[in-house]
Amino acid sequence: MRLEAKIEVDAVVIGGGIAGLQTALDLAEQDYLVVVVEKDASVGGKMIRLSKVFPTLDCASCITTPKMAAAAHHENISILTYGDLKSLDRSSDGRLEAVVEKKPRFVDEAKCIGCRQCEYDCPILVADENQGGFSARKAIHIPFSNAIPQVATLDVDHCILCGRCEKVCPTQAVDYFQQPQTIRIHAAAAVIATGFQMTSLHDKPQYGSGEITNVIDALQMERLLAPHGPYNRVLRPSDGMEPDSIAFVQCAGSRDRSMGVPYCSRVCCMYAIKQAMLLSGALPLADITIYYMDIRAFGKNYEQFFQNAQAMGIQFVKAKVASLAAAENGAVEVCYEDQVNGGVTRTSHDLVVLSLGKIAAWNPFGTCPVEVAEDGFIRSVSPRLAATLTSMEGVFAAGAAAGPKDIVDAIAEAGAAAMKAASYLSACHRPKQARSGVSINVKPQPSRAVAMG
Amino acid sequence: MKDTTIPGKILVLATESCAYPGADAVGQAHLSYPANTYVLRVPSPVLFPEKFYLDCFDKGISAIIIMSCGVECPYEGAYDALAQRIDRVYQLMRQRGLDVRRLRLTAICTVCTRAFVKEVNAMNELIKELGPPGTEIELQDVAQSA
Amino acid sequence: MREVQIDSAQQAQAEEKRVGVYICHCGGNISDHVDVEALCARAGQAPGVAVARTHMFMCSDPGQEMIIKDLQEGKVNRVVVASCAPSLHESTFRGTLQRAGFNPYLYEHANIREQVSWVHHGRPATEKATALVAAAAAKAARLEPLEPIRMDVIRHATVIGAGVAGLQAALDLASRGIPVALIEKSPFLGGHVAKLDNIAPSNEKASELLTRLTRQVLDQPAITVHTCTRVVGFAGCVGNFTLRIKVDGEQGQDEGKKLHSMPTKTPRRGVFLPQYGVVTGSCPENPAEDSIETGAVILATGFKPYQPMFGEYGYGRHPQVVTLPEAIQALAGENGSHPVWHWHGRPIRNLAIIHCVGSRQIPGVHEAAEGAALNEYCSRTCCSASLGFANQVRENYPVTRVFEFYRDIRTYGRGQEELYQRASKNRVLFFRFEAQEPPRIESNGTGSESPLQITVKDTLTFGEEVQVAADLVVLAVGMKPNGIDDLVEMMKLPVGSDGFLLEVHPKLRPVELPNSGLLLAGTCQAPMDIGEATNAASAAAVKASGLLARGFVELDPFVAEVNLEQCTGTGACVVACPRDGALQLAEVAVNGKPFKKAQVSPAFCLGCGACVAVCPTNAINIKGWTLKQYEAMVDAIVADLAA
Ligand SMILES: Cc1cc2nc3c(=O)[nH]c(=O)nc-3n(C[C@H](O)[C@H](O)[C@H](O)COP(=O)(O)OP(=O)(O)OC[C@H]3O[C@@H](n4cnc5c(N)ncnc54)[C@H](O)[C@@H]3O)c2cc1C
Ligand SMILES: Cc1cc2nc3c(=O)[nH]c(=O)nc-3n(C[C@H](O)[C@H](O)[C@H](O)COP(=O)(O)OP(=O)(O)OC[C@H]3O[C@@H](n4cnc5c(N)ncnc54)[C@H](O)[C@@H]3O)c2cc1C
Ligand code: SF4
Numbered sequence A: 001m002r003l004e005a006k007i008e009v010d011a012v013v014i015g016g017g018i019a020g021l022q023t024a025l026d027l028a029e030q031d032y033l034v035v036v037v038e039k040d041a042s043v044g045g046k047m048i049r050l051s052k053v054f055p056t057l058d059c060a061s062c063i064t065t066p067k068m069a070a071a072a073h074h075e076n077i078s079i080l081t082y083g084d085l086k087s088l089d090r091s092s093d094g095r096l097e098a099v100v101e102k103k104p105r106f107v108d109e110a111k112c113i114g115c116r117q118c119e120y121d122c123p124i125l126v127a128d129e130n131q132g133g134f135s136a137r138k139a140i141h142i143p144f145s146n147a148i149p150q151v152a153t154l155d156v157d158h159c160i161l162c163g164r165c166e167k168v169c170p171t172q173a174v175d176y177f178q179q180p181q182t183i184r185i186h187a188a189a190a191v192i193a194t195g196f197q198m199t200s201l202h203d204k205p206q207y208g209s210g211e212i213t214n215v216i217d218a219l220q221m222e223r224l225l226a227p228h229g230p231y232n233r234v235l236r237p238s239d240g241m242e243p244d245s246i247a248f249v250q251c252a253g254s255r256d257r258s259m260g261v262p263y264c265s266r267v268c269c270m271y272a273i274k275q276a277m278l279l280s281g282a283l284p285l286a287d288i289t290i291y292y293m294d295i296r297a298f299g300k301n302y303e304q305f306f307q308n309a310q311a312m313g314i315q316f317v318k319a320k321v322a323s324l325a326a327a328e329n330g331a332v333e334v335c336y337e338d339q340v341n342g343g344v345t346r347t348s349h350d351l352v353v354l355s356l357g358k359i360a361a362w363n364p365f366g367t368c369p370v371e372v373a374e375d376g377f378i379r380s381v382s383p384r385l386a387a388t389l390t391s392m393e394g395v396f397a398a399g400a401a402a403g404p405k406d407i408v409d410a411i412a413e414a415g416a417a418a419m420k421a422a423s424y425l426s427a428c429h430r431p432k433q434a435r436s437g438v439s440i441n442v443k444p445q446p447s448r449a450v451a452m453g
Numbered sequence B: 001m002k003d004t005t006i007p008g009k010i011l012v013l014a015t016e017s018c019a020y021p022g023a024d025a026v027g028q029a030h031l032s033y034p035a036n037t038y039v040l041r042v043p044s045p046v047l048f049p050e051k052f053y054l055d056c057f058d059k060g061i062s063a064i065i066i067m068s069c070g071v072e073c074p075y076e077g078a079y080d081a082l083a084q085r086i087d088r089v090y091q092l093m094r095q096r097g098l099d100v101r102r103l104r105l106t107a108i109c110t111v112c113t114r115a116f117v118k119e120v121n122a123m124n125e126l127i128k129e130l131g132p133p134g135t136e137i138e139l140q141d142v143a144q145s146a
Numbered sequence C: 001m002r003e004v005q006i007d008s009a010q011q012a013q014a015e016e017k018r019v020g021v022y023i024c025h026c027g028g029n030i031s032d033h034v035d036v037e038a039l040c041a042r043a044g045q046a047p048g049v050a051v052a053r054t055h056m057f058m059c060s061d062p063g064q065e066m067i068i069k070d071l072q073e074g075k076v077n078r079v080v081v082a083s084c085a086p087s088l089h090e091s092t093f094r095g096t097l098q099r100a101g102f103n104p105y106l107y108e109h110a111n112i113r114e115q116v117s118w119v120h121h122g123r124p125a126t127e128k129a130t131a132l133v134a135a136a137a138a139k140a141a142r143l144e145p146l147e148p149i150r151m152d153v154i155r156h157a158t159v160i161g162a163g164v165a166g167l168q169a170a171l172d173l174a175s176r177g178i179p180v181a182l183i184e185k186s187p188f189l190g191g192h193v194a195k196l197d198n199i200a201p202s203n204e205k206a207s208e209l210l211t212r213l214t215r216q217v218l219d220q221p222a223i224t225v226h227t228c229t230r231v232v233g234f235a236g237c238v239g240n241f242t243l244r245i246k247v248d249g250e251q252g253q254d255e256g257k258k259l260h261s262m263p264t265k266t267p268r269r270g271v272f273l274p275q276y277g278v279v280t281g282s283c284p285e286n287p288a289e290d291s292i293e294t295g296a297v298i299l300a301t302g303f304k305p306y307q308p309m310f311g312e313y314g315y316g317r318h319p320q321v322v323t324l325p326e327a328i329q330a331l332a333g334e335n336g337s338h339p340v341w342h343w344h345g346r347p348i349r350n351l352a353i354i355h356c357v358g359s360r361q362i363p364g365v366h367e368a369a370e371g372a373a374l375n376e377y378c379s380r381t382c383c384s385a386s387l388g389f390a391n392q393v394r395e396n397y398p399v400t401r402v403f404e405f406y407r408d409i410r411t412y413g414r415g416q417e418e419l420y421q422r423a424s425k426n427r428v429l430f431f432r433f434e435a436q437e438p439p440r441i442e443s444n445g446t447g448s449e450s451p452l453q454i455t456v457k458d459t460l461t462f463g464e465e466v467q468v469a470a471d472l473v474v475l476a477v478g479m480k481p482n483g484i485d486d487l488v489e490m491m492k493l494p495v496g497s498d499g500f501l502l503e504v505h506p507k508l509r510p511v512e513l514p515n516s517g518l519l520l521a522g523t524c525q526a527p528m529d530i531g532e533a534t535n536a537a538s539a540a541a542v543k544a545s546g547l548l549a550r551g552f553v554e555l556d557p558f559v560a561e562v563n564l565e566q567c568t569g570t571g572a573c574v575v576a577c578p579r580d581g582a583l584q585l586a587e588v589a590v591n592g593k594p595f596k597k598a599q600v601s602p603a604f605c606l607g608c609g610a611c612v613a614v615c616p617t618n619a620i621n622i623k624g625w626t627l628k629q630y631e632a633m634v635d636a637i638v639a640d641l642a643a
C-alpha cells in the first residue's frame, strides 16, 4: 500500500540547486509558503560540489552552505529531498499540482541524527559519485560533509542486507522496509530550476569514449582541486602520479552540431581558466595548456581574470582539438590543427580535462506540458523583457534550467523568477491553508535577519 | 598532579562563518587532534583588543590561533583592521618577552579540515618547545642577571 | 537631544541568573567517548549553574520538554545544551526557550560532539568537554534578553533611471501593490534601447519592445513618472529615505529642445520617437523642486557607449570611421531597396567592423584617455550586436561585403551562437587579431575605389598579413558607466575599479549594495544585454518588495550597543568603525546634563566589533557577544574544573 500526503503551498520550486534555493528564499521573504523538491539526497546542486568559484576564487562550499542553511531554516520553506517528480500540471481547480514520489532512503528522516555510525559499520565500498568516482563511500552514507539534510541514505543497488547498520543505529532509524511515498503538492505557482548536466564522455569516440583513464571531465577536476577532495592533492587517476603537464580541451562537445550541442555552454572557458589557476598553485612546476576556439570571459571581472591567467604563464593555444589517444606511460596525445602556426600538431600531456557540453538536466516531456526550446532547455516566451516566463501560465524558469549559466547569472535570474511568481501570486487569490507538515529536520529559527537574502 | 603529556592550553578564535564550521568539518571527518584546543566562536576576531590577548597569556593560555575568514571576511574592512591589531599585539608581546609565535593569524575555510589539523598540530609542537607562557621572560631575566 | 536617566543602584539589583546545563548522549555518539555522567556532576559544580541533567537525545521532544519544565518551574532562566554543532541545533533550542515563554537569546550552545567526542578520546575528551561546558555556562550567566531590531518602513519605492531596467523594476514593484516613483533625467523613457533597431539575438524591433513596455508603465496607476527630473538630495536609512528631486529639464535640455522642435509638433504621450524614446509629455517650462519619502531606492542609471579617442582606429581623422551606435542609427533609417547599402548617399561595398573598441584593454598595450582608467573589462554585448548588425546588412544589401576583425567572438548566450553561425552562412569574413597587433586603418589615397585600407596580421591564417579595402569602418564600442558622480557622492555608493557600481557580493548578491535599502538594476552595475538587464531589474525589485512587503523590517539583534554610563565620549570607536553612518558621537543629556556619547544606528551596524576593541572603557559591545562574556569563557577554560 502506498502512503500519500498532500501539501498546500503558494509556490513549488523544482530543483534545489543555487537557483532553486535563491528563488525559494526570495519568495519566502514575500511571506509566501514554498516547497522545494530536490531529486538528490541533498540540496546544493552543482555549486556545492565545486572547488572554488571564478572570478573571486571563493571556496564554493563556504558560500553555498549558508544559502542552503538559510533555506532549510526559513519558516516559510519546506525542503523535500530525494523526491522524484512524477507530474506537474494544472489540476481541475485551475491550480497547479505536482506529484512527487519520495524515494525510500531506508532511513527514517525524522529519526536520523546524522551520526554516521551506520556508515562506519557498513562493509560495502562503492565509488563515490560526489568525489568524481575517485574515492569510495559506503553503501549507506551521508552524501557529503555539508549536505542538507544530514540524513543517511541507503543505496539498495549495493546493499547486501547484512543488517549491521540497523543494529548500530542509535535511534533505530534504519528501515529496510521503507516504502516510497506519494506527495501531492498543490500550488498556485511553480518555478523550474532543474539545472544542467554534462554531456557524456562515452558519446565522444574522438575523445576516447571515456576509455582513456587520464582523460577526465571538468567536474572531476573540481573534486581533485577541492580542499576536501578525494586525495587532497591533484593526482592523475591511472597511476596516482602528480601530473607535470595538464591540458584543457575547450568546447569538447559544445559549439559543434555534430556533437549535438550547437550552442555555447557559457561557463567552461571560465572554469577551465579557474582550474588552470588553481592547478598552477597546487603544482607550481606543471605546464598547463588550454586549447580553445574563443575565450569567452564576458562577465564582470572575468576578462581581468583571463588576463591574470595569461600573466601566470598558462598557455592558451587557439585550436580545435580533433582527437585524443592513449599514449605510453599513461600519457594522452592531443591532436589538433594549430591555427596560429599551421599544420596538424600532436602533443602529449599527463592529464587531459574535457570541458564537456551542458545539456538540460530535466526533460519535461511526459511529466509537464511546459515547452522546451530547440536547445532542450525550458523555452522563454519573453526572452528580452521577462526571461523567466514559460509557455505555461504560473510556471517560471530560472538558472541553468533555462540555458547554461554561471552562478551570478543564475542567482539574478532566480530573483527575477521569484519576482514574476510573486506578481502572479498577488494577482491570484492567496490560499489560507496552514503550513504543510513535511519533515525537514530543521525547526524554524526564532528570528531572522532580513539582510540574509 | 598535572598531566605532563598536555603541554598547555591553546585557544582558537574561530569565525562564525568560516573557521568554526571548518572545525566542525574536522569532527565530521573524524580526524583527530590534541584535546588541549578550545575553540571559541566569534563573529569577527577584530572585536578583541590587544589587552585580551595579553590577558589570556597572563591567565596561562599557552598559545592563541586566530582562524579568520581571510579575504572572504563578511565584514568589510574588518580583516585589515585585524591584521593591524595583531601587529601591535606582536610588538607588545615582544616588549613583555613573549615569543610572538604563540599568537598566530590564519585563515581557515568551512572545509579546510586538513589545514585546521595542521595548524593545531604545529602549535602543539611549538608550545612543547616553548613551555608555558612567561618562561621566556624568566629565561631573559636569568640571562640578564647572569 | 536624547535624554536618558542612569540609576546605578537599579542596575546592580538585576535578576539572579540560574543556568541549566543539559548534556546529550547523542545515542552513544558523545557518551562513547565522553563520560557524560561525570561531566554532568562537574557541570553542576560550575559557578552559576542551578541544574545539570543528561538525556539520550536532547533534541528529541522529551529532551526539550525537560528544559521547558525546568524553565517554567523557575528552576533555571538561562540554558546551555551540550550536544552537536550549533549549526545543527542551536536554532532548535532557541525555539525551545521561546516555547517555554522565554527570550530565545538566553541560550548558549556547547559543542561537544564535532569538537570533542568525534575528535578526542578517553580522559582528555571528558576534560575538554568539561571546560567547554563550564565556558558556555559562564557565558550563559552573562546573557541578557535580546530583541530583533524592528523598523517601520514606508511602503513606497523609487527607481532612478527609466531605461529597460528601470522600467521593468518599476512595473514589478507596482504589480506587488507598491507605489513607485520613476525618475528619469531626460524627457524620454527607454534609455539606450531607443537607439537600437533590430535587437539581437531575438530580432525583435526595439520600437515595439519599448512601446509595449512603456505602455504598461504609463497605464499603471501605482507608478508616478518624473521625466526631466534629477535627484539633488538624499537622506535617511533603509525603509525611510527622503529624496529631493529637481524638475527642470536642465539635464535633458538639449533633448528637451529637440522635443519641442520635432516635426510631429505635439508628440503624444506613449509615442515612440526613434533615437529618443517614448514621450511622456513635454518638459515643464519652469523648474520646480519636490521631495519624495520612500522606503527603498533602485539605481538603474545605465551606461553610455565608449567614445573613441581622436585617432583611435582613425576615428575623427577619417570621416568613414564611425561607431556602432551611429551605424545602427544610419542603417535603421534605410529601406533596403538597393542591393548596396548607402551611407549619406555613398555606396558601401566593403564594410569593416572592429570589435573590442574601448573594451578588454590591457595595461602596457593600450593607452587610456587622459585622466581615465583603462577599460579592462569585456563589454559583453558588442559581439552579438555586431554580428546582428552584420547579418542585417548582408541580408538586406547582398552586394555589401562585411569583414569582422575580432579577438574572441563572445556569443555566449541563448540564440547568440546561432547569430555567429548565420554570419558565417551569410559569408561575413572574419579576421582575428592579437591585442598587441590591432588592425591599422589608413587612407587608400586618391583614385582607389575605397577610401580606407585596413592591414591586419590574421591569426586565423597563421599570422599572414592581410589587407582589406573598406568604404566604412564601424567600431564596436563598449560600455562605460553613466556619469553619476553626484549620486555616488550623495548616496555614498561604492564604485568598483571598472567604474561601475559595486555590488555586495559578486557571486551571491549581484543586485544588492552594502547600503541597506539601495539596490542595483541593469547596466549601472556591469555591462549586460537587455534580457540580463531586465532579469537584474526583477531581481532588484523582489529584494525591494521583500523589504517593504510587511511594512517593517526586522534585523538581527547582534549589533553594537553603548553603555552610556561607561562611555566617556572619546570617539575612538567612531574612528575604528568601518561602516559609514553606523556610529557617531551625539549630544546626550544624562540625568539632565549634556554629554557627548557614542550612538549606534542599528540599521547600519555590521556587528563586526571593530569598535569594541578600541574603546578604553569597554563601554561598547556587540549584543550577544560581549567582551566580558569572552573573558568569562577564557577564565572558565583556564580554571580547570576537571582537575
Ligand atoms: C566543472 C564546472 C565548474 C563550474 N565552476 C563555476 C565557477 O567557478 N563559477 C561559476 O559562477 N559557475 C561555475 N559553474 C557553473 C555552475 O555550476 C552553475 O552556474 C550553477 O550550478 C547553476 O545552478 P542551478 O541551480 O541553475 O543548477 P544546478 O546546480 O544544476 O542545480 C539543479 C538542481 O536541480 C535538481 N534537479 C534536476 N532535475 C530535477 C527533477 N526532475 N526534480 C527535482 N530536482 C531536480 C538537481 O539535482 C540539482 O540539485 C561550473 C560548472 C561546472 C560544470
Ligand atoms: C551599440 C549597442 C548595441 C546593443 N545591441 C543590443 C542588442 O542587440 N540586444 C541586446 O539585448 N542588448 C543590446 N545592447 C545593450 C542594451 O542597450 C542594454 O542592455 C540596455 O540598454 C540596458 O538598459 P539599462 O536600463 O540598464 O540602461 P540604459 O538603457 O542606459 O538606461 C538608463 C536610463 O537612466 C537614465 N539616467 C542616467 N542617469 C540618471 C540620473 N542621474 N538620474 C535620472 N536618470 C538617469 C538615462 O537617461 C537612461 O534613460 C546594445 C548596446 C550597445 C551599446
Ligand atoms: S564557454 Fe568557452 S569552452 Fe564553453 S562552449 Fe562557450 S566557448 Fe566553448
Ligand code: SF4
Pocket: A298, C355, C356, C357, C359, C360, C377, C378, C379, C380, C381, C382, C383, C384, C408, C409, C410, C476, C478
Ligand atoms: S563582447 Fe566581444 S566585442 Fe565586446 S568587448 Fe567582449 S569580446 Fe570584445
